[in-house]
Amino acid sequence: MNILSTVPTNSSSRELTEKIIESLETAHQQESNTIRVKHSPKYLTSQWYTGYGEITHGDDYRSFEISATFTLKGEVKVVDGVFSFSNRILADLYQSRGRCVAIVDQTVNELYGESLQAYFKHHSIPLETLALRAWEADKTTDTVYEILKFLGKDGSDVSRNEPVLVVGGGVLSDVAGLACALQHRRTPYVMVGTTVVSAIDAGPSPRTCVNGQLFKNSMGAYHPPVLTLVDRSFFRTLSKGHIRNGMAEAIKMGVTDDINLFELLEQYGPQLVETHFGTINCDEELGKIADEIIYKALYSYMKHEGTNMFETYQDRPHAYGHTWSPRYEPSAKLMHGHAVTIGMTFGATLSHKLGWLSAEDRDRIINLCRSLGLSVYHPILEDFDLMMEGQKNMRRKRGDGGLWAPLPKGTIGACDYAQDVSIELLKEAVAEHKAVCSKFPDGGAGQEMYLKDLGLE
Ligand SMILES: NC(=O)c1ccc[n+]([C@@H]2O[C@H](COP(=O)([O-])OP(=O)(O)OC[C@H]3O[C@@H](n4cnc5c(N)ncnc54)[C@H](O)[C@@H]3O)[C@@H](O)[C@H]2O)c1
Known part of the structure; x- marks a missing residue:
């Protein structure tokens, strides 16, 4: 069926439809009354963004539906x-x-x-x-x-x-x-x-x-x-404090997505903190490893984040450690990376409690964070009103379809999503995590874990 035959003659909508079709690279009538509008590159506003749209008119010409895509190449x-x-x-x-x-x-x-x-x-x-x-x-x-x-x-x-x-x-x-x-x-x-x-x-x-x-x-x-x-x-x-702080984001991708990255961090993480990622007092070899770790962390992160740019879907491994922390991080005035490692290591204990992760893998995650001087425990986790408030906020932020808390599952390098964490489970998991961390002389505190920004002291 020709789209124009469905439009009243001499009407402005016919002219419009003709015009659209003229300017299209590809416009095709589908089974229904839908045309796909793909604009010619010569009309681009900016070289960075493209997209196309579809418009479907109702048989009575009193309504229509539209949809549009937006494509970004980063x-x-x-x-x-x-x-x-x-x-x-x-x-x-x-x-x-x-x-x-x-x-x-x-x-x-x-x-x-x-x-x-x-x-x-x-x-x-x-x-x-x-x-x-x-x-x-x-x-x-x-x-x-x-x-x-x-x-x-x-x-x-x-x-x-x-x-x-x-x-x-x-x-x-x-x-x-x-x-x-x-x-x-x-x-x-x-x-x-x-x-x-x-x-x-x-x-x-x-x-x-x-x-x-x-x-x-x-x-x-x-x-x-x-x-x-x-x-x-x-x-x-x-500063070394900021180098250490940034390690948290690489660890999260290692734990949830890339065991190889995790192992590299276990092996070279402390040296990378000491040498500011291979930029001070180090040999060329460590510099290459620093680049490899950076690349692996970026690739793993962007594989999930970059292909789901509008958080249209909630399978987001990179949100590991970020479920409760957006609420407790500002209250405890923690540096972002430390807040995240507290969330990640607590998540590892919760995952163990759910039967998703072995005690050995939980301890491996905690030990990696510890080896870099990152925090694994903070008493703010025991403020259950605040934790539940954080959880409620996160449910809403993630669309009210569940909590979608990413946790390592099965093995390091893979994850799944916890949908419901009751107050009872939360309290038990925090108690267990506190007990695990109490074996450390500092109770799981990190080095330079608090923000130094003026106005937040
Ligand atoms: N949008 C996201 O997806 C996302 C992800 C992770 C973190 N964040 C946010 O990032 C923020 C933390 O970022 P950050 O850790 O980079 O902190 P930051 O931007 O505060 O930088 C840390 C300090 O280092 C200084 N600095 C920057 N580069 C430097 C350099 N090369 N040499 C010396 N000093 C330098 C800055 O002036 C600042 O004082 C948090 O607010 C967090 O929420 C956002």
Whole structure:
């Protein structure tokens, strides 16, 4: 059946349909009254985003249904010397646009601002920079607004086809990513992660956000970078506390998805903390292992997160350790990685209690975290009102279809999802976890586990 034969002659809807069909690469009438609208690339707003839609009209021409897809192709690259003159990735990206608009973490700007300026100067690309403080205390809508003023009409007036360069840690990637999501309703950005957390997790993540009053990361938008560049040479200047903190995100992927990664972390994790991921006092061999661990952690994370960018589905292994922590992390003023390892090791004990994991594997997970100086227990787990509140919030966040708490199951490197954790089970599992951790002289505390950001002391 020809679609046009179903539309009244001389009507505007007929003209519209003709026009659509003209501009289509492929438009086909299906069994029903549906056409697929695939726009020609010549009409693209921005090179970064594509998609197509379908529209189905009702027989009476008084209603229709629509659906649309949105396709984003992201790239993640592990690179050496992102600001080395010979590394042309950023130069090639920004040369054709005639400038680069950048948002840079203030501390990173103090340390690497000159290299950044020199790089763009060398390639004759004008650089417009906003350097701002991005501590946990700054994950607010005020910071997002400040960035928006810089990106908007009264500032650099970025185009929708001009990827903003974001250089910094996980806090900056969250707030600047959110500002980019809001600017023109969606402006692309390129992420250069300068902490372990932003390099292997927050940086390429689609989940941009600010903190709510009680819950971490509770307001935001799904807006991943179009390109993430991971250069571990930045870790040379990162404090050991932040290196250790970032290890948590690699451990979570090892436990839930990749036993090989887990074993590499068991073998080399402590050395990587000591040498800032092979950037200080180490041989070339360890540097290669550092790259391998970074790549494996990123691949495993993006295999799940990057292919389910809008959290359309709840089979999300990378949420391991993140079920109760968004509520207790800000209350206990913990660093993110420590909050996550407390959640992960508690999860391992809960998994053992459910009969999903052997005591040996539970202890392996706890021992790996301990060997890196990460926390495995905190008394805040015994605040059951707070824990249940966290659980209730997480159920709602995950769509009210269950708790969807990822836990290791069967073996390290695989996971399943706990849907119901009653208050009784929660209390028993916390008691068991406390007993397991009480064999450590410090009761399971980590090194430098608390946030030092001003305003959160
Ligand atoms: N969106 C996500 O999916 C996601 C995932 C994981 C974590 N996060 C968020 O990330 C945040 C934690 O990120 P983070 O650990 O990177 O902390 P951060 O961004 O606060 O950075 C840590 C500190 O290191 C400084 N710094 C950054 N790079 C440096 C460098 N190369 N040398 C020296 N100092 C440097 C920063 O100025 C800051 O003081 C948390 O708010 C967490 O919720 C988000």
